[in-house]
């Protein structure tokens with residue numbers, strides 16, 4: 001009763017209700033710990049332009065911390081390669097929050113898997129020439145925009161790279177999104193596996209994170225982009241590491257993931273990564289890997305030329321090896337990578 005009852009009545013009479021504007025019964029397309037997503041079309045009476053939309057019903061009720069963060073963040077951002085928030089619906093009766101987005105038909109995770117399986121049954125479904133170049137350029141444009149606005153993604157991976165489909169006027173356009181759960185904790189040291197152990201993969205996590213770095217950086221996003229670039233080229237996750245079931249590690253140190261990285265990249269020398277000994281988990285590293293000379297003959301060039309016939313003198317290899325510099329200080333900024 002503390003609020004003016006008449007004022008509340010006016011508000012609720014004027015408030016547009018999501019069910020009046022959109023048809024979404026039985027059209028669920030996604031479900032995760034973040035909430036659920038419906039593919040929907042506006043009803044004829046709605047003033048939204050025709051076309052497909054994605055309605056995300058946020059998990060939980062009321063203005064949770066993550067709902068506030070997502071709305072506050074997305075409403076400030078506007079870039080062709082970043083998912084755009086079209087509308088927010090607050091259902092007061094149920095304290096439900098709905099976010100309206102343009103519907104993205106594809107994501108890189110499904111596109112890469114489709115292409116890989118097609119290749120296996122070796123029907124030549126080859127990705128159009130320059131597909132990888134276009135996708136990479138758009139990802140770097142979107143990340144350059146986010147980084148210029150001091151927004152770090154923190155969980156870049158193929159599933160978070162959406163691509164608009166043939167029915168969209170933005171056909172083929174990349175929309176960087178975050179469908180995941182990594183939003184709930186900002187510190188990299190929080191055990192993500194506590195939320196949804198099945199989903200979390202460490203394949204895109206930069207080595208400094210695995211060695212206990214306390215803060216996310218722009219360079220951590222660029223490492224992930226390097227991993228995505230290699231995966232677009234070879235159809236396989238570069239640092240694929242089988243996930244033993246529901247690891248309840250509270251430590252960021254993941255020995256198997258580090259082992260996989262070293263068996264592709266080689267072991268970082270003092271020259272390669274001056275600050276390595278200062279990382280919190282350096283002691284574990286030395287205990288588990290010693291001086292790493294068992295990885296002496298491995299290198300990214302060797303891996304890419306043997307697994308994909310990529311020349312170490314090609315421009316794409318040069319960019320890939322810069323993005324995948326073990327020392328975060330040696331990785332290019334998004335702008336430098338765009339200029340490459």
Ligand SMILES: Cc1ccc(-n2nc(C(C)(C)C)cc2NC(=O)NCCN2CCOCC2)cc1
Nearest residue numbers: 037054066069070083101153176177178179183
């Ligand atoms: C708590 C929290 C959660 C997510 C975000 N977040 N951050 C981003 C950036 C700008 C970093 C790419 C995007 C989103 N949210 C979604 O992508 N949302 C999903 C949009 N999808 C839903 C399915 O259909 C396509 C759009 C922020 C904070």
